[in-house]
Amino acid sequence: MSQNENTTTTTDEGGTDPQTDDEKLISTDVTTGEESARAAATSRTMVEARGVDVYYGDLQALDDVSLEIPEGKVTAMIGPSGCGKSTFLRCINRMNDLVDSARVEGDLLLKGKNVYDDDVDPVALRRQVGMVFQEPNPFPKSIYDNVAYGRRIQGLEGDMDEEVEKALRRAALWDEVNDQLDKSGLDLSGGQQQRLCIARAIAVDPEVILMDEPASALDPIATSKIEDLIEELAEDYTVVIVTHNMQQAARISDQTAVFLTGGELVEFDDTQKIFENPEHDRVEDYITGKFG
Numbered sequence: 001m002s003q004n005e006n007t008t009t010t011t012d013e014g015g016t017d018p019q020t021d022d023e024k025l026i027s028t029d030v031t032t033g034e035e036s037a038r039a040a041a042t043s044r045t046m047v048e049a050r051g052v053d054v055y056y057g058d059l060q061a062l063d064d065v066s067l068e069i070p071e072g073k074v075t076a077m078i079g080p081s082g083c084g085k086s087t088f089l090r091c092i093n094r095m096n097d098l099v100d101s102a103r104v105e106g107d108l109l110l111k112g113k114n115v116y117d118d119d120v121d122p123v124a125l126r127r128q129v130g131m132v133f134q135e136p137n138p139f140p141k142s143i144y145d146n147v148a149y150g151r152r153i154q155g156l157e158g159d160m161d162e163e164v165e166k167a168l169r170r171a172a173l174w175d176e177v178n179d180q181l182d183k184s185g186l187d188l189s190g191g192q193q194q195r196l197c198i199a200r201a202i203a204v205d206p207e208v209i210l211m212d213e214p215a216s217a218l219d220p221i222a223t224s225k226i227e228d229l230i231e232e233l234a235e236d237y238t239v240v241i242v243t244h245n246m247q248q249a250a251r252i253s254d255q256t257a258v259f260l261t262g263g264e265l266v267e268f269d270d271t272q273k274i275f276e277n278p279e280h281d282r283v284e285d286y287i288t289g290k291f292g
C-alpha cells in the first residue's frame with residue numbers, strides 16, 4: 001500500500017478509524033490489537049469462513065463454505081480434484097485477487113477481522129499468512145538471500161544473520177546448509193528447496209502458513225522430513241495444508257475438512273473422527289476410495 005492510499009477509513013460501525021497513517025504503515029498486522037484481544041478472549045479460532053462462495057467467471061468453485069480453523073493446529077483440506085481446496089486456501093491470503101475472473105462472496109475472517117475489508121492491505125496480509133506451493137520455488141539467489149528477502153522488503157528490524165539462522169533452524173535446514181549460505185537456493189535438492197521455501201515463509205514471522213500440496217513433488221524421504229517439520233511448525237504457527245494424500249492428512253493433521261465436487265464442504269471434524277467414523281456416507285466413500 002502506498003502512503004497516499006493510507007487515508008482515514010470508515011469502520012463497520014460507521015465511525016472513523018482513529019489510527020494515523022504512520023501507525024498503519026508501522027503496523028503490518030491486518031488485525032488491530034483490540035480486535036486480536038477480543039478474538040483471543042472469545043475463542044482460539046484463527047481463521048473463520050462464513051458462507052464463502054467463490055466464482056471464476058460463471059463457474060462456482062466454492063459453495064457456501066463455513067468453518068473455523070483453530071490456532072496452533074494442523075488443518076488438512078482433502079477431496080477429489082477440482083473440488084475447490086486450493087481455491088479455499090487462496091482465499092485466506094487473498095491470492096485469488098491475482099485472478100481477474102475470481103470473485104469472493106461471504107466473510108473470511110482472520111482473528112475476527114474480515115480479510116476482504118477495504119482497509120486490509122493484501123501485502124501485509126500475506127506476511128501474516130504465508131504460503132508454500134506444490135513445486136519448490138526458491139528465488140535464483142543465495143540461500144541466505146532467499147530467507148532474508150522478505151524481511152528486507154518488509155523493512156523488519158532485527159539482526160539479519162540471527163533471523164536467517166533462526167528461520168533455517170525452524171525449517172530443519174540449518175544443519176545441512178550453515179556452511180554454504182552463499183550457494184544458490186536452486187542448487188539444493190527438491191526437499192531442501194521446499195524447506196528453504198518454508199524458511200523463507202517463516203522468516204517474516206507469519207501467524208498462519210498455507211501449504212498447497214507441499215510434498216507432492218518430493219520423494220518419500222523428503223516427504224517424511226516435510227511431514228515431521230509440519231508437525232513441529234504447528235507448535236508456533238497455524239498450518240493449513242491441502243493434500244491429495246489421505247494417509248498424509250491422517251498422519252499429520254489435527255482437523256480435516258472434506259470438500260466434494262461442486263465446492264461443497266461436506267464434513268469438518270477431528271482428523272481421527274473423519275477417518276474412523278465420518279458422519280456422511282459420501283465422505284466414507286471418498287475416504288475408502290470408492291470414488292475420487
Ligand SMILES: Nc1ncnc2c1ncn2[C@@H]1O[C@H](COP(=O)(O)OP(=O)(O)OP(=O)(O)O)[C@@H](O)[C@H]1O
Binds near residue numbers: 081087088099101
Ligand atoms: N484461475 C482459475 N480460473 C478459472 N477456473 C479456475 C481457476 N482456478 C481454479 N479454477 C476452477 O475452480 C475449480 C476448483 O479448483 P481448485 O484448484 O480450487 O480445486 P482443487 O480441489 O484444489 O483441485 P486439485 O486437487 O486438482 O488441485 C475447478 O473447477 C477449477 O478448474
